[in-house]
Amino acid sequence: MTMKKIGVVGAGMMGAEIALCFAKKNMPVILSDVTQELAANGKKKQEDVLDRSIAKGRFPAEDKQAVLNCVATTADLKDLADCDIVIEAVLESFEIKAKVYQQLDAICKKETIIASNTSSISITKLASAVSKERVGKFIGTHFNSPASVMKLVEIIPALLTDEETIQATTQLMMAIEKEPVRVKDVVGFGLNRLFHVFYLEACRLVEEGVCTIEDVDKICVYGLGHPLGIFKLLDHTGHDLNQPIDQILFDAYGDRFRPSPQIQRLVDAGRLGRKTGHGFYDYSKK
Ligand SMILES: NC(=O)c1ccc[n+]([C@@H]2O[C@H](COP(=O)([O-])OP(=O)(O)OC[C@H]3O[C@@H](n4cnc5c(N)ncnc54)[C@H](O)[C@@H]3O)[C@@H](O)[C@H]2O)c1
CATH class of the missing domain: 1.10.1040.10 (N-(1-d-carboxylethyl)-l-norvaline Dehydrogenase; domain 2)
Structure with a gap:
């Protein structure tokens, strides 16, 4: 399974940086938040991160616009319908996250993987918010902050996550030069x-x-x-x-x-x- 189109829900500190990881590899990514203004703020954060990297000589200034061009922003989850994977990075609340998953489950194509960036909520519990048809495609991807710099991503399968989802998600993380580590769905992960x-x-x-x-x-x-x-x-x-x-x-x-x-x-x-x-x-x- 090759993943070409990425969605990120939540354009805060983590979501903006996670989306940036894909954009830096020239992968199209849609960054969403509850309002268009908040989603656009996320893109502004990405620009600030790139500017800081350019100032430190760690990123070529001439590539900045191409990276930013890979990121589309939206306040409408329907725009994520044909994403191959959607990574959720909204507030750390089961109720808020569950509502997002239910909407994504109804909107996205049947192959779409839904991944959570939760720090502390059980992935198996979060997976209970999606339909039985989607549950094998639900997984945890715990990025480290600042996500555009730190290499670690913990890959956390829920009890019912299928092996194909685990492999595809792991490959995707390697494609953006992360170091994926598979850990069990325990409190605090690793x-x-x-x-x-x-x-x-x-x-x-x-x-x-x-x-x-x-x-x-x-x-x-x-x-x-x-x-x-x-x-x-x-x-x-x-x-x-x-x-x-x-x-x-x-x-x-x-x-x-x-x-x-x-x-x-x-x-x-x-x-x-x-x-x-x-x-x-x-x-x-x-
Ligand atoms: N901050 C860290 O160091 C860190 C590290 C790893 C994981 N995490 C996890 O990542 C997630 C996000 O954390 P953060 O620090 O980026 O939080 P944040 O508060 O900076 O950003 C959360 C964003 O989600 C948006 N949001 C809220 N409800 C939404 C909805 N229904 N649809 C779309 N967007 C919505 C908010 O408007 C906000 O922009 C949390 O689950 C957190 O536990 C955080």
């Missing part, structure tokens, strides 16, 4: 179990006064070879996402994922990270 256990220990180091936020980040960068410190990364992903996933992991696995009071305080104060100008770090002055 990445978030590692990520959360690591950052919760980083929070404990700060709470116990062992070292500062800045020094933990230095340990990550200069001792572990990470490209950026864990607290900078948490500010990038957003505490409104980090906090509920902590809770979901704690509910599933118990004490080793006990949520951090520091993250809760930041959420309560509206300091959600880079996007609000303040998280562990202050971004308002830059």
Whole structure:
């Protein structure tokens, strides 16, 4: 199964970057959101990402327009009817996602694969929103943020996903130069179990006064070879996402994922990270 036409639902932080991964490989992609304005904002985010890459000498300026030309925007899911795969990246809510799948299931051709970028919801539970004819074509594709840079994509089959869907999705990820890793449909998949256990220990180091936020980040960068410190990364992903996933992991696995009071305080104060100008770090002055 070769996939030529890609749909992405949700033009936020993840959706815009996921769509960009395909456009950079000259694949036509339709990016949708609830309004045309939000979908167009997604395309603007893509342009900003490309401009930053061009400024750093990592992307040729002369290719920018061709990449952007691969992306069409829409507020009407019917425009995704003939996509070979639709990747959903809307808000992390079962109810919202389920409604999107039901609409896509009714609109899309019978061969269309529906993939979810959920961070924490069971893929098998999400698959229950589609018809029995579609259920073999439902799969999880968990991209890492920023999706246009990070190579990892976790491929998460639901209980009833068919092998052809798994293979076709894996091939597609390789075609856009990602490193697909197949993981079971367990809470947190692979990445978030590692990520959360690591950052919760980083929070404990700060709470116990062992070292500062800045020094933990230095340990990550200069001792572990990470490209950026864990607290900078948490500010990038957003505490409104980090906090509920902590809770979901704690509910599933118990004490080793006990949520951090520091993250809760930041959420309560509206300091959600880079996007609000303040998280562990202050971004308002830059
Ligand atoms: N932020 C991360 O680091 C990260 C990493 C991996 C996975 N995820 C997952 O990716 C998904 C999206 O996260 P995000 O950070 O991009 O969120 P976001 O809030 O930046 O974007 C979500 C977008 O979905 C749109 N949307 C909401 N309902 C919609 C609908 N019915 N139809 C179309 N669009 C709709 C919103 O308008 C918004 O633009 C979530 O499931 C999240 O858990 C996030």
